[in-house]
Amino acid sequence: MNDSTDQAPALECRDIVRTFGKFKAVDHVSFSVPEGSFFSILGPSGCGKTTILRMAAGFLEPDSGDIYIKGKSMLGVGPNKRPVNMVFQHLALFPMMNVADNIGYGLRRRGVAKAEIAVRVKAVLERIGLADSGAKRISQLSGGQKQRIAIARCLVLEPDVLLLDEPLGALDLKLREHMKVELKKLQNDFGTTFVYITHDQSEALVMSDQVAVMNKGVFEQVGSAQELYYHPDTAFVAGFVGDSNRWRGRIDAADASSVKLTTADGLSFAATPPKAGGLGAGGEVDIFVRPESVQIARAEADVQAMDNRLQGRVESVLFNGANSRVLVREPRSGGEIDVALPQTGAFHELRKGEDIWLGWGKDQAKCFAAGEAG
Amino acid sequence: MKKRLGFYLLLAPLLLWLFGLIIVPHIDMFFLSLQEKLGPGDYQTSLANYAAFFNEPLYWNTFARTAIMSILATMITLLIAFPVSYYIAKLAQGRIRAVLFTLCLLPFWVSELVRTFGWMILLRETGVLSHLLQWTGLAGQPVEMLYNDATIMVGLVYTSMLFMVVPLVTTLDSLDNAHVEAGYDLGGNGWSVLREIVIPHAMPGIVSGSIVVFMLCLGNYLTPILLGGKSSLWFTEQIYDQFITRFNWEQGSAFGFLLLILSSAIVWTGLRLTGQNLSSTMGDGGER
């Protein structure tokens, strides 16, 4: 019995549903988070991320389904009795206590001896690099320091799972970039299981071992950052994760490995159908092509071998070091195509107004039944 | 120069009010209180009127009684108002919230006199409650519920309620729900969250509400007199007595001054004992 609980995932949700009135905020969601991993839930605003987290923390009960922490069902267990802690969106540090009292709060609640609390608070402050901030007031801390204190306040309790609700949301861009790395480091150092929710894909992709992409109360796909980026299962994931060029068209012919389609403007494309299949001639589909999958050429001959070819005119060059892009205007549809410049620097002298050829293989074009995409 | 003038013009009503209605009468009262009446039209400057307060046990006993009853009334009001305010500020939503708040306000739509007579109609020997008790058989004969300390207390608490609820609702409203949730999440229970998070946050409201209620009780005249009857022994009654019945304005002024000084001293002691200070209460309490 004990053995099986040791192997159990740190957090497991089985088929949880939560409604507010008639509105289904979380709709039959199941997932499990292995011990010691960094799990993110990524989705647009209002998709139900916070609702899931609050159910895990115990502030909300699911309508149906069950939540297990280290193999134990948490139904009916109060938030103060669960071995999980939460870092709130606005951190919720207690302004009337100093830093040390904030961190010691949970230990005091557990009845740990005063001397022991002082030792453990000091140790955790040292680990987060704020050793001499114990006596400071919360209002005297910078945004990044508050962040670390809020996390330390939870980690000092050694929870089985740490839940984080968009904790970087309130920070400015530069600090956010810095805290991403910092958070991942903290997670590695402490070895705690992190469940992190965000609507910022770069946060999720950079830090996580596993990412769940969520939309309208359901999980669209769960996988590593690479899987989501290179092998999206649904149109929503393809559109939401990373940048894509997108076309909508009608299927002319389809088989198991390729789809031929024509857009309303008369452009023809070849693309790869989803694993699930189910696309037939006449159906409406969306195709997604990443900017870095598109090859640029000065002559048509250079892209002759590609499944898809287009001619266009350079609209603008967006230079940004290794992430430089060109926007190419396609004359027939009038649409703009976002293309990444090759890192070799071969096209660095490209100018606005130049005519150019674009090409990509059909495996670079992901095709999904037309619908709503992120 | 012109700006200055505008500023002073705007300030003028406030200064006039402060000076004309508060400072001048008090200065006058102060000098009056130092006059000792030797005979008709014959006065000398002395502290005799103040000495009378300390030498006559009835006076300072009355004062002590008034102060203790007022402190008690303040504490009872706080104990009742806190859960009510918490409910209004944190738990009630939309319409219910507005209705509850109005309900607290409603008693103040009728004058204090009428309100107090309302209590008398309920509580007197031939009143509604007495009849009800007899009718249900809980009492064999008419019950007099007026003219005792408990009734005075009920009246004071009832009159003071709003002045405690308003500052409490305001401060509790500004308490972030996430703080309460964080308190539970980190292992706190209802009691410890209340003690360590809710009450410290609400402290400015508690202090300012308590000061207002205490001062109102201490200076109340109608409620103790009407509900407590002649034996109510309220200090304001002594002052009234000196001014109106005995026509001893000098003694009345001295009592008035003593009331001011002693009540200030009690508030100061109260602040000291609870480790608060006035500026953090009246100013932005959030800066603590």
Ligand SMILES: Nc1ncnc2c1ncn2[C@@H]1O[C@H](COP(=O)(O)OP(=O)(O)OP(=O)(O)O)[C@@H](O)[C@H]1O
């Ligand atoms: N207490 C509630 N009562 C009614 N509806 C609610 C409640 N809490 C959340 N909702 C609804 O449930 C949906 C999901 O809310 P949730 O807070 O989980 O979104 P989210 O994914 O965290 O969004 P965000 O990124 O904006 O924080 C929203 O449409 C919201 O309006």
Ligand SMILES: [Mg+2]
């Ligand atoms: Mg949210």
